[in-house]
Amino acid sequence: MEVGIFDILLLFSSLAISLAVVVPLAGVLVRFRANYNPKSLQLDPEDGPQPHTGPIINSYFGMFKRVYQLERLSGLYKGFMPTFLSTTAVTLVLLLAMDDPKPRHGRYSAPDTGVLGTLFYGILMSLIGLPTVILTYRSTTTPHKLPWLNLMQSLRVLLTPTERRRPWVLYLTPGLLAAEFAHVGYVTLVLGTLRRLLLPALSKPGIPTPSDFPPLRTIIYISVVVVSTVVLTPLEVISTRLAIQRNHALSEHNSVSQEVDGDAEDLPEYSPEEDVIGLRNEEDPYIGIVDCAQRILQEEGLRALYRAWWITMLGGLAAAFT
Structure with a gap:
């Protein structure tokens, strides 16, 4: 199928409109799931109790309101550039290599190659897209x-000196x-x-007909x-927490130990007077997927693992019939 200039313009116009809607909604979801909200007093290095001073946000829409109040419209579009660049790259590949003017937006959209082929495709796309996910979540x-x-x-x-010198360290982020x-x-x-x-x-x-949906099976x-x-919501929350956890200087005992990095000192902040979200101290990192789940349960409670569960459910239902 030949792709004309009009098709390309139509495609990228549609893409721009989609990103204008999706980026703010996805960004609020990332913030809501990343927000660290311990349910008890924390201890400082001298074992003295310190109350948590970060924001307490208990709903997705509450986070949306907070982001808009503190960061305004520009804050809602944080993460736009890595999303735009990655989506554009995928679209161009589909246009030039696959000769398909309709980009696939689904995370696991793949040719019909059977279960194992789809699994391989999904794993491959996860490997390719992991750096983009990390940069998007951190930005x-x-x-x-x-x-x-x-x-x-x-x-x-966004990246530590270690991650910039050895980009493959991103793939070694514990548990991600x-x-x-x-x-x-x-x-x-x-x-x-x-x-x-x-x-x-x-x-x-082809397009399924009503007869293809037997009531009981459906x-x-x-x-x-x-x-x-x-099952899926905790995995998404854990992935969010692990993706924003930066990898610092390697050492014998701790692959995320701290290193000095002052590259952000000259940049202004969206809300210098008040943090939009609270982030966990990088000096006490999660060391794996199980450790992350256990600490979230111990420090923040079960609800933290199921933040915005309804978005996962709606996304699963939408993906199920596409």
């Missing part, structure tokens, strides 16, 4: 006003790949396999997708 949660057109200065703020792979594996092996068994028409070319599948929120 969304940083209090600093990053320059939109100065990539190197932004990288000096495990959380991402667990998410891909569950979506592909459990939900994907079940969809093929119960609603095979959705995996075939109800069973929808129920499983809804229940799967119990």
